[in-house]
Amino acid sequence: MITLHHLDNSRSQRVLWLMEELGLDYEVEFYKRDPKTMRAPEALRRVHPLGRSPVIVEDDEVMAETGAIIRYLLDRHGQGRLEPEAGTRAAREITYWLNYAEGSAMPPLLMKLVFDTMPQRAPRLMKPLVHRVIDPVRNGFVAPEIKLHIDYWEEVLGRSGWFVGDSFSAADIMMSFPLETASDRGGAGMRPVIRDFLKRIHSRPAYRRALEVGGPYRYA
Known part of the structure; x- marks a missing residue:
């Protein structure tokens, strides 16, 4: 099961969208920004040292950075969807x-x-x-x-x-x-x-x- 650590009003919305496009099974851990600083809560640091979202966890592998996450999801779960043939x-x-x-x-x-x-x-x-x-x-x-x-x-x-x-x-x-x-x-x-x-x-x-x-x- 994929777990997305999702911060409100953030880049992680793209990961949610991609998983919906691919029809994947996933669960979401929700985080709210600090209303004064608008920064992510300290709790995200327990998931990844930088304390930012998105982060996904699957089979004990922690993946951060949206581009890397999208690449990972396409490679592991995409089955050729949403991208052209490799090498083109x-x-x-x-x-x-x-x-x-x-x-x-x-x-x-x-x-x-x-x-x-x-x-x-x-x-x-x-x-x-x-x-x-x-x-x-x-x-x-x-x-x-x-x-x-x-x-x-x-x-x-x-x-x-x-x-x-x-x-x-x-x-x-x-x-x-x-x-x-x-x-x-x-x-x-x-x-x-x-x-x-x-x-x-x-x-x-x-x-x-x-x-x-x-x-x-x-x-x-």
Whole structure:
């Protein structure tokens, strides 16, 4: 039995979705963020030293990092579903998106989140100073970097509506979180192709079932 250690409003929603798409048997251990810090609870450190989600456990093997988990689930339980034949160009593209989503797409979105919340948490008299320090970086680097990625997604999805080939695949599951967060905080939802992609994935029965299991998810 697969156990998913699931944190609310987190990357682990993708793992729930994938397991629903594959029709796997699994159980979920639920964790809530600290309402003040929005960080994962200390209890997750008892599962994995970094104390982050998602983490899955199967047959005493502990697996962290979304891309690695998706690769594991496809290799062990996928039976060729949601990915092209091994060794093909399309299969290599799947590997690219599994790595790109967290390695390239998420860092500028995380930077934006941090910079956007810093002034809110600063003492009132310090807010002008905080803005003077972070606004040049936020406006001069972070915003253009996010736009670069959003332009890229719009162009790729404009070819067939999916990230790899002309049908839904694990790449679309992996890329859902960057697009959802960029829609929430980076303006990606204003792009017609991205907006259509999000509408289509959000309407998938397996996505809806994953929401029912995982609970409230702000990005859907």
